[in-house]
Amino acid sequence: MRDRAIPEATVARLPLYLRSLVEMAERNVHTVSSEQLAEAAGVNSAKVRKDLSYLGSYGTRGVGYDVEYLIYQVRRELGLEQAWPVVIVGIGNLGRALANYDGFEERGFRVAAVVDADLAKVGEPIGPLAVEHVDDLERIVKEHGIAIGVIATPAAAAQEVCDRLVAAGVSAILNFAPALLQVPTGVSLRKVDLSTELQILSFHEQRRAAVDLVRQQVAAQRPRQRAGRDGG
Amino acid sequence: MRDRAIPEATVARLPLYLRSLVEMAERNVHTVSSEQLAEAAGVNSAKVRKDLSYLGSYGTRGVGYDVEYLIYQVRRELGLEQAWPVVIVGIGNLGRALANYDGFEERGFRVAAVVDADLAKVGEPIGPLAVEHVDDLERIVKEHGIAIGVIATPAAAAQEVCDRLVAAGVSAILNFAPALLQVPTGVSLRKVDLSTELQILSFHEQRRAAVDLVRQQVAAQRPRQRAGRDGG
């Protein structure tokens, strides 16, 4: 063990474990088994053990994991010991919602600035902040030591905003615009795409409908005593 | 080919291809090679070909794919020939933003109703709709033939809302609340978790910082002529 390279799939699950662990700590649970954590996080216990083993040997055989200590270790691994300052670019419906979302503050992030290209919006108060102009990005990023940018602009503006963020020194970007962004190597990029998610659901929904239809047809045929060859 | 079971990973990419294809159609591009589509969607071309081959043999060797026809086929596979009616539950910052998001309408979904548990919000206009009460979910779902529910409530309310949606007959759920939802088999569930995404970025950011630190140290040591063993 101690390969010093945590698989991406594991990294993506650490926030899930962290959330479950924090809930447990709030309920004064001090020890947790991989089985219990798996249940809480909705995965299987072998996965929990393997994932946690990448962080180190923090469990006790026959006992389980100390909740507080595991929270500490997962936070450390995720780089959440500090609260990262974040800039949100694009103050439309979504940007405004994100800026006002309490979850960020609660989970290790601080909205340090909100920015828009529309001069009419500059100065508008968003919680304790005021909207600043996108042209000031470089100064804003430097001033607040911002490392993470959130893009909530229309798709057409997203790449330019992305380029500006990168030029200003931001090296992690979360993109909500339905557009494919190009970033230089060394910059990490993730995207959240609402319509993609819905379209994936649509696929399964439509498939379910198709299956139901076949079932109905089969049911309708049965009384008429049509022979064999049942669909798998 | 024609295995009649499209891998989940492929399903998740179809919306991406669809978006690129629609953009091409708008630019009056009539034919596309796997190489070009790969470029547009940010994946590699073998993947595009394999993914599309699960839908059928819709390309022409030596030529490429007909854009319009491929759009038709991808839409059909994703079940996007109809506009699915969607209900949004939880009209806070995020729910309001989602309800007003044009992207849904543009991509095969129709916000048919918006719902909240807070009586003070009932009747409030959201675009062309008015907020209805969550107790009326069953009627609303039946009335509009809603198959997809979007949960934008606080985490604490999410499971109850989810149960109510399922009881009302909804069989696909998109969850924005930072909570693990339990659904019966046969109901599809996807989640969008903003802070999880940020935490994954944080991991990479922190790792980058660590690497930079090592680089700095190495650079600082070099002038002092410390010997060998350079970090990979």
Place this chain on the structure above:
DNA sequence: ATATGTGAAAAGGTTCACAGCA
């Protein structure tokens, strides 16, 4: 007695590389 940590096997996904076809 009980639950971790981990090799090994299985499953799933990606990429290569080229035969096959327009």
Place this chain on the structure above:
DNA sequence: TGCTGTGAACCTTTTCACATAT
């Protein structure tokens, strides 16, 4: 000639199953 469609190789991720530790 040029690009698709796809077996085969490769890599990643998941799951199994058990030796190991308390």
